[in-house]
Amino acid sequence: AQTVTQSQPEMSVQEAETVTLSCTYDTSENNYYLFWYKQPPSRQMILVIRQEAYKQQNATENRFSVNFQKAAKSFSLKISDSQLGDTAMYFCAFISRNSGNTPLVFGKGTRLSVIA
Amino acid sequence: GAGVSQSPRYKVAKRGQDVALRCDPISGHVSLFWYQQALGQGPEFLTYFQNEAQLDKSGLPSDRFFAERPEGSVSTLKIQRTQQEDSAVYLCASSLGTGELFFGEGSRLTVL
Numbered sequence: 055a056q057t058v059t060q061s062q063p064e065m066s067v068q069e070a071e072t073v074t075l076s077c078t079y080d081t082s083e084n085n086y087y088l089f090w091y092k093q094p095p096s097r098q099m100i101l102v103i104r105q106e107a108y109k110q111q112n113a114t115e116n117r118f119s120v121n122f123q124k125a126a127k128s129f130s131l132k133i134s135d136s137q138l139g140d141t142a143m144y145f146c147a148f149i150s151r152n153s154g155n156t157p158l159v160f161g162k163g164t165r166l167s168v169i170a
Numbered sequence: 171g172a173g174v175s176q177s178p179r180y181k182v183a184k185r186g187q188d189v190a191l192r193c194d195p196i197s198g199h200v201s202l203f204w205y206q207q208a209l210g211q212g213p214e215f216l217t218y219f220q221n222e223a224q225l226d227k228s229g230l231p232s233d234r235f236f237a238e239r240p241e242g243s244v245s246t247l248k249i250q251r252t253q254q255e256d257s258a259v260y261l262c263a264s265s266l267g268t269g270e271l272f273f274g275e276g277s278r279l280t281v282l
Contacts, residue, residue, distance in 0.1 A: 087269040087270075089270070097275050098273055099261065101270055101272075157215040157218055157226065158269075158271055159215070160212035160214075162212045163210075163212045
């Protein structure tokens with residue numbers, strides 16, 4: 055079974071600074087997706103960024119980028135130029151591509167607070 | 171619709187009551203997932219549908235939990251004889267099967 059571990063329950067960052075959220079995962083599979091989801095206080099989960107395991111290049115989406123280390127099974131999220139609207143719970147998630155029927159597996163989340 | 175819609179947004183039930191939570195997925199999305207999210211925790215998988223077929227219900231915590239999607243679109247999660255430990259946010263998500271899930275705002279259930 056796959057597991058996702060987020061070792062930082064809470065983090066804070068000053069506005070305009072950079073913060074990195076950690077995620078490690080455990081799987082015996084070679085073909086999978088990794089995601090970072092954001093859940094603001096309103097609760098709706100929103101996709102931030104995704105990474106396909108077979109791609110070596112790290113994914114980037116504007117101020118959000120990942121550091122994907124496949125051998126180390128590490129998938130950290132870097133948020134540059136942090137904004138107050140980035141305050142939210144952030145969840146790292148894994149899904150296998152080997153079967154279309156496997157659910158998305160989430161970590162326990164990191165609560166990020168951006169301070170003015 | 172434009173996004174995944176869930177109702178009710180908030181539900182308060184007395185212990186022992188039955189509740190039904192509804193999910194309207196994005197039109198055309200064949201895959202539908204239900205997750206349970208306890209306060210301060212990550213979502214935990216409950217069950218999964220592909221069209222009307224329930225392909226995985228391994229996450230349902232007890233036989234009091236039942237989900238259906240009879241016409242392959244709207245889904246209902248039913249909880250019978252609710253207990254206090256059932257208090258949580260129930261998230262529904264739909265997908266085209268490409269891995270990315272689109273989530274609704276959730277239904278917050280409080281059992282007194």
